[in-house]
Amino acid sequence: xxxxxxxPRSQEDGAADLELVRRVAAGxxxxxxxxxxxxxxxxxxxxxxxxxxxxLAEDVLQxxxxxxxxxxxxxxxxxxxxxxxLLAMVHHKAVDAVRREESHRRRQARAEDDLxxxxxxxxxxxxxxxxxxxxxxxxxxxxHGLPAPQREALTLAxxxxxxxxxxxxxxxxxxxxxKTRMLAGMRRLKDTLGTGLPGQNLADGGSR
Amino acid sequence: MSAAGxxxxxxxxxxxxxxxxxxxxLHALEPEDEDRFAAHLATCxxxxxxxxxxxxxxxxxxxxxxPAEPSEGLRDRLRAAVEVTEQLRPQQPVRSAxxxxxxxxxxxxxxxxGVRDLRAPRSPRVPDRRPAWRRVLPTALxxxxxxxxxxxxxxxxxxxxxxxxxxxxxxQQEQMLDALLAPGRATIAPVEADGHTVGTVVARADxxxxxxxGLPVNDSHDxxxxxxxxxxxxxxxxxxxxxxxxxxxxxxxxxxxxxxDEFSRYAISIEPGRQAPSYPTEVVAEGQVTS
Numbered sequence: 001x002x003x004x005x006x007x008p009r010s011q012e013d014g015a016a017d018l019e020l021v022r023r024v025a026a027g028x029x030x031x032x033x034x035x036x037x038x039x040x041x042x043x044x045x046x047x048x049x050x051x052x053x054x055x056l057a058e059d060v061l062q063x064x065x066x067x068x069x070x071x072x073x074x075x076x077x078x079x080x081x082x083x084x085x086l087l088a089m090v091h092h093k094a095v096d097a098v099r100r101e102e103s104h105r106r107r108q109a110r111a112e113d114d115l116x117x118x119x120x121x122x123x124x125x126x127x128x129x130x131x132x133x134x135x136x137x138x139x140x141x142x143x144h145g146l147p148a149p150q151r152e153a154l155t156l157a158x159x160x161x162x163x164x165x166x167x168x169x170x171x172x173x174x175x176x177x178x179k180t181r182m183l184a185g186m187r188r189l190k191d192t193l194g195t196g197l198p199g200q201n202l203a204d205g206g207s208r
Numbered sequence: 209m210s211a212a213g214x215x216x217x218x219x220x221x222x223x224x225x226x227x228x229x230x231x232x233x234l235h236a237l238e239p240e241d242e243d244r245f246a247a248h249l250a251t252c253x254x255x256x257x258x259x260x261x262x263x264x265x266x267x268x269x270x271x272x273x274x275p276a277e278p279s280e281g282l283r284d285r286l287r288a289a290v291e292v293t294e295q296l297r298p299q300q301p302v303r304s305a306x307x308x309x310x311x312x313x314x315x316x317x318x319x320x321x322g323v324r325d326l327r328a329p330r331s332p333r334v335p336d337r338r339p340a341w342r343r344v345l346p347t348a349l350x351x352x353x354x355x356x357x358x359x360x361x362x363x364x365x366x367x368x369x370x371x372x373x374x375x376x377x378x379x380q381q382e383q384m385l386d387a388l389l390a391p392g393r394a395t396i397a398p399v400e401a402d403g404h405t406v407g408t409v410v411a412r413a414d415x416x417x418x419x420x421x422g423l424p425v426n427d428s429h430d431x432x433x434x435x436x437x438x439x440x441x442x443x444x445x446x447x448x449x450x451x452x453x454x455x456x457x458x459x460x461x462x463x464x465x466x467x468x469d470e471f472s473r474y475a476i477s478i479e480p481g482r483q484a485p486s487y488p489t490e491v492v493a494e495g496q497v498t499s
Contacts (some may be wrong), residue, residue: 032290036283045273058282066289071296079256084263087270088233095235139272157236158269164236179227186230189265 017082025072032069036061039083043090050094050161056101060093095161142192150185153178222254229255233262395469399476399495406493409435409474416446416461416468418476423451423493426478434484435461437471438494444471445484472497 017038023031040061047057064086068074075085143151149171156167164182168175228245231237237245249255395411406422416435426433428450436443446468447461473496477488 027295029287029290033283033287036286040278040283041275042267042270042273044278045276046270048276049273054279058278061278061282062286062289065286066293069290069295070293073296080260080263081267084260084267087267088263091266091270092235135268135271139268143269143272154234154269157231157234158266159273162236163238164231164241165238167236179224179231182234182236183223183227183230186262186265189268190261193265193268 014081014083018077021068021072021075021082024069029069032065035068035086036065039086042087046087046090047094049159050091051098051101056097057094060090060097063093064089091158098161138193142189145192146185146188149173150181150188153181154185154189157182225252225255226258229258230262233259233266395471395497397474397495397497399474399493401493405495407476409476409495411437411446411469411471411474413467413469418449418459418461419456420451420459421456423476425451425454428452430480430482432479432482432484433492434477434479434488436475436477436488436491437468437473438475439472443475443488445486445488446474448479448482448484 017035020031020035020038024035043061043064044057047060048054051057051060067089068086075082079085143155146154152171153167153173156162156170157164162170164178165175167173168178171178173181225245225248228237228241229249232242232245232249245255249259395409397409397411398405399407399409401422404422406420408419408421410417410419418433418435423433432448433451434448435446437446438444449459449461451457451459473494475488475491475494477491479485479489
């Protein structure tokens, strides 16, 4: 499925990431620094998007990298890349934090913004590298290629941290329809982006 | 709708699970769905693949966000925290002198089963001639302090919802961490009142710090707390300090004396006036050097 499009992070990146996690597992404190250096920007961008608060976002990053140090064996190489594992952890903790912290009122108010923002965000292109721009452009194009209701459901869940039931309420859509849209949108993005597991998928006996 | 039951009989029997797999990876399931799906996931390679692929797409979506750089302070804080945190399963056999390890962190969203193939060969260790407790206790103390401070910080933010306050708290924590991590030997004595630990005395050769966790705020106009070195013939006043917040706080005790780490016990008293008397009036907390 990814003959034409290149995955956002190359195979070499993936191998280097894996090596970093191995070093962490070997008790090398400096490897946590290197992992941080590698992932701090997408991790921070994601956490602050979900939390809308830089201080809380930094707390989430600290929590994530420290827990990687404490228990690197939580990473399962047969279940995907280091990048997806790490960013999923950032997302999970950020969403937990936003659910803990946000009052119902604030959340309702922010939902308005999130509906507007469910269109892909614009990058400012100030500091990002050329490669990051290319990646962002590919993702944006892929998101734009989705039918609007699918894009809306996925971005509300991912960037907004809303549950499927909350997305259903926000978009005035039956819960079953929201679930179906998320699955359909994800499948389509996966095919467009070629972000299946590197090389082959697990059903084919995925080895890595 | 029922998740596992097929709306379309056999043909799409698995479709509902696929939907849950996407929602699960997105951390967007309701609690009851999450529990049900977690049980199913453990036995379903197809759902594991869907969840993993969803996580890959999510990682790509993170690329389409305004670029953002965390503060330099975060790198330093992370480094300091890593420095004082032990790994969950140490590569070395655990010595009996080691304190209990830090509790496990919550597992990440992708409920990956731990694998052991990341195990690395043992790294050689430089022999350390200090007694075992001196090596491990500061680390254990600071790790506990860091954990406590982090939970306090979350609480503060919830209560105040105030960004400036949150930043001030973070800066304060950083200072506390730096002070506790000052290089050199330190003697640690948790002090108790009525069976509860209300503080920890950290005595160094030329400085005493008190991490106050449960001492009442004193009236700093006409009372003072005093740290006493115990174990000799008479208690030795080491210096005065005030408690200014009911929350965890690090107080450095003003003292020009040296050899402050020589005592086997430490006590804290509350005194009328602003000067340490020659003998403690009312000891409010006391504790032995941990060994």
